[in-house]
Amino acid sequence: MTTLNTLDIPLARDSVEPIYKQLARYFRLQIESGRLLPGDRLPPTRDLARALGIGRISVVNAYAELQEEGHIAAHPGRGTYVIGARPASSGRPAAWSLPGAAAFSMREMTRLARRPGVIAFSGGTPSEEFLPVEALRQAINIVLDRDGASAVDYEETEGYPPLRAHIAEYVRSLGIQCHSDDVLITGGAQQALDLVVQSVLGEGDVLLTSNPTYLGMLDIAHVRRVIPVGVPMDHDGIRLDLLEAAIQERRPGLIYVAPTHHNPTGTVMPIHRRRQLLALAKRYEIPILEDAVYHELGYRGAPPPPLKALDEDRLVLHASGFSKILLPGTRTGYLIASGPLRDRLVRVKQAADVCTPGLNQRAMHVFLASGALAGHLNRVRTALRQRCEAACEAAERYLPPGTQWTPPTGGLYLWVRLPDEGPTAAELYITAIQHGVSYAIGTLFHTDGSGDRYLRLNFSAHPPERIEEGIKRLGAAWQDWRATYDSSVAKRAPIL
Numbered sequence: 001m002t003t004l005n006t007l008d009i010p011l012a013r014d015s016v017e018p019i020y021k022q023l024a025r026y027f028r029l030q031i032e033s034g035r036l037l038p039g040d041r042l043p044p045t046r047d048l049a050r051a052l053g054i055g056r057i058s059v060v061n062a063y064a065e066l067q068e069e070g071h072i073a074a075h076p077g078r079g080t081y082v083i084g085a086r087p088a089s090s091g092r093p094a095a096w097s098l099p100g101a102a103a104f105s106m107r108e109m110t111r112l113a114r115r116p117g118v119i120a121f122s123g124g125t126p127s128e129e130f131l132p133v134e135a136l137r138q139a140i141n142i143v144l145d146r147d148g149a150s151a152v153d154y155e156e157t158e159g160y161p162p163l164r165a166h167i168a169e170y171v172r173s174l175g176i177q178c179h180s181d182d183v184l185i186t187g188g189a190q191q192a193l194d195l196v197v198q199s200v201l202g203e204g205d206v207l208l209t210s211n212p213t214y215l216g217m218l219d220i221a222h223v224r225r226v227i228p229v230g231v232p233m234d235h236d237g238i239r240l241d242l243l244e245a246a247i248q249e250r251r252p253g254l255i256y257v258a259p260t261h262h263n264p265t266g267t268v269m270p271i272h273r274r275r276q277l278l279a280l281a282k283r284y285e286i287p288i289l290e291d292a293v294y295h296e297l298g299y300r301g302a303p304p305p306p307l308k309a310l311d312e313d314r315l316v317l318h319a320s321g322f323s324k325i326l327l328p329g330t331r332t333g334y335l336i337a338s339g340p341l342r343d344r345l346v347r348v349k350q351a352a353d354v355c356t357p358g359l360n361q362r363a364m365h366v367f368l369a370s371g372a373l374a375g376h377l378n379r380v381r382t383a384l385r386q387r388c389e390a391a392c393e394a395a396e397r398y399l400p401p402g403t404q405w406t407p408p409t410g411g412l413y414l415w416v417r418l419p420d421e422g423p424t425a426a427e428l429y430i431t432a433i434q435h436g437v438s439y440a441i442g443t444l445f446h447t448d449g450s451g452d453r454y455l456r457l458n459f460s461a462h463p464p465e466r467i468e469e470g471i472k473r474l475g476a477a478w479q480d481w482r483a484t485y486d487s488s489v490a491k492r493a494p495i496l
């Protein structure tokens, strides 16, 4: 819990800026810079007014402004708490907001979610029980016995050649025409996305993406100072009519999409829309960055082929990796790219970190070459299907009437819309933590700060009975918030 020294709050009484605005500005900066953290309590209005020697109305107005912006939430009877920094808008971020308000908030949500006893649905990784630790141990031993010091020496920047060859063969099985020279091994898929943004876009360029989109891509955009512009989605993914309008209006340098088991919505883009998207990209000559990290995690049949498999004009850069299906901590991802752009990507990768650790790449290669991936994936998919069913059943039973979600056919997440009556996801967050459950707040995934009724539940993280308990707690938190809020509305006396 951060403590606040009220004497540090600078107020210029002779300024043309009203006192309440100065106070709001001060708190906003504390929150967005991370000096005040989600869950921190703000001083009661009466105490703060007295300490600062100002009228209470100034504090009330400042808090009202911060609440309206989504920075703080008032819990009747319990006080006023910081929720988090508002995600940066689609405009170019102010320098002080780097490395991205969204990243900060996600970090803080994760911190709160680590409290003992909290059932965390907030993370982005599969359950630890899915990670094949024993197989990794054996693979590392094999590599060290076989390769000795070369396993821990610098690796080629492009990646360990046998792993590149294996990945080329694997993506060919998905329909992607690929030579091992086209494979660049990256530090997770995250680095693959970042390398493309750095290689294709310049500062101030526009990146078109779905709204909502992957939070990590918004972080990259903020850090690299490119402008993420969100295009609304429907049940089939990014809407192409609106995408075309956005292309004409914003002249983007890159389109980023995750067509299969989209994070956070779970959407799968059908094949006809994939083809239309490619035709659009061709017409306007815009490269597409395809993020396929959840491609293998379908538990209701195989998804359509990746965009890259349908790409006859070499407009698609295909990013994927082994974090969601195997071992996130080994940081092994890959990018499929060819032509002059590939050389540029390699140079940017070299400047970033020289190479992805060779020991990890070689161990990954031993694991993949053993043929163990298929069996592993089958087990993971079966468990995910059961967990997804448990989440949907519990949502049906425990979440309030009017809550909406679409059962996903793959991936790790349930994307939930809370009813219009009642708290937003951010308002509910602290109460949910108090009830022992956490989730990811929907606004974080949006390019424009919208989506305040949405939350994302990572159901993959727990066995079915824990999922049920967690969602039950979420329903109870909602009821509790609603009851407190309603009774406070009924009882509320004028504040001053």
Ligand SMILES: Cc1ncc(COP(=O)(O)O)c(C=O)c1O
Binding pocket: 124, 187, 188, 189, 190, 191, 214, 216, 258, 263, 291, 293, 320, 321, 322, 323, 324, 328, 332, 333
């Ligand atoms: C859509 C998406 N892309 C990329 C990544 C990054 O994956 P990696 O851990 O391989 O860097 C994630 C991780 O959450 C993701 O959800």
